[in-house]
Amino acid sequence: MEGIRRRVFVYSTTFTLCVAFAGEEIRRVKSIEMGPVKKEGVIALFDVDGTLTPARKEATPEMLQFLQELRQVVTVGVVGGSDLAKISEQLGKNTIYDYDYVFSENGLVAHKNGTLIGNQSLKTYLGEEKLKEFINFTLHYIADLDIPIKRGTFIEFREGMLNVSPIGRNCSYEERCEFEKYDKVHNVRPKMVQVLREKFSHLNLTYSIGGQISFDVFPQGWDKTFCLQFVEKEFSEIHFFGDKTYKGGNDHEIFESEKTIGHTVTSPEDTRRQCTELFL
Numbered sequence: 001m002e003g004i005r006r007r008v009f010v011y012s013t014t015f016t017l018c019v020a021f022a023g024e025e026i027r028r029v030k031s032i033e034m035g036p037v038k039k040e041g042v043i044a045l046f047d048v049d050g051t052l053t054p055a056r057k058e059a060t061p062e063m064l065q066f067l068q069e070l071r072q073v074v075t076v077g078v079v080g081g082s083d084l085a086k087i088s089e090q091l092g093k094n095t096i097y098d099y100d101y102v103f104s105e106n107g108l109v110a111h112k113n114g115t116l117i118g119n120q121s122l123k124t125y126l127g128e129e130k131l132k133e134f135i136n137f138t139l140h141y142i143a144d145l146d147i148p149i150k151r152g153t154f155i156e157f158r159e160g161m162l163n164v165s166p167i168g169r170n171c172s173y174e175e176r177c178e179f180e181k182y183d184k185v186h187n188v189r190p191k192m193v194q195v196l197r198e199k200f201s202h203l204n205l206t207y208s209i210g211g212q213i214s215f216d217v218f219p220q221g222w223d224k225t226f227c228l229q230f231v232e233k234e235f236s237e238i239h240f241f242g243d244k245t246y247k248g249g250n251d252h253e254i255f256e257s258e259k260t261i262g263h264t265v266t267s268p269e270d271t272r273r274q275c276t277e278l279f280l
């Protein structure tokens, strides 16, 4: 009895070892033939400024090389607030082919493997009538505004937003600084935003006061979370890496989103370190 039990044990152990060895051998041959096997359902999404590159500068060759190595293991996407021309200056002119997904203007312009898969604009979203109503009202408001000086370009029309400036964008540097000081005392921009917010509450717009002389107006949800619609069905694990993940930062919404696993980074070097630990 004891002999039979021992023999069964030896046979079953040998069988298990053979299966394990064969499995390992198949994996080894497969990885020699095909390179590392890409993890299904996992995507690493990266902010650009401060995450892949120093702010507004180009990525280093080492960083670009690293991203290509990473791409062998997981799907890689980039999501930046700038337009495609600016992102391509920072990450290379073949950017849309170098990554699986490239989301410029937070994903208003979306590329997958070099092909355009999404293109949204403020014009399409609001329609000419509502857009005209908003612009007309804003220009009237600025015309009636009594501030020390006015210049030109009070509304700049961009693909995904309007940039509104009470003094006008083509003021000089000195005039810009003077306006900023004046605005701190008289709250020209906050008051104007308050009026627009009430008047156009039905349009669900977000108002963001930034810089010295203007504020941005764009539809709610047109932050970086906008790009998630292109990946949320295909990927069960969406990692996001960004440097401005704090409240008020431009990575905050996507970092906090329950659709992503958020990672805060302090520099491009830190991004590499964290990715190596996680994926390589």
Ligand SMILES: [Mg+2]
Pocket: 047, 048, 049, 050, 051, 242, 243, 244
């Ligand atoms: Mg950033």
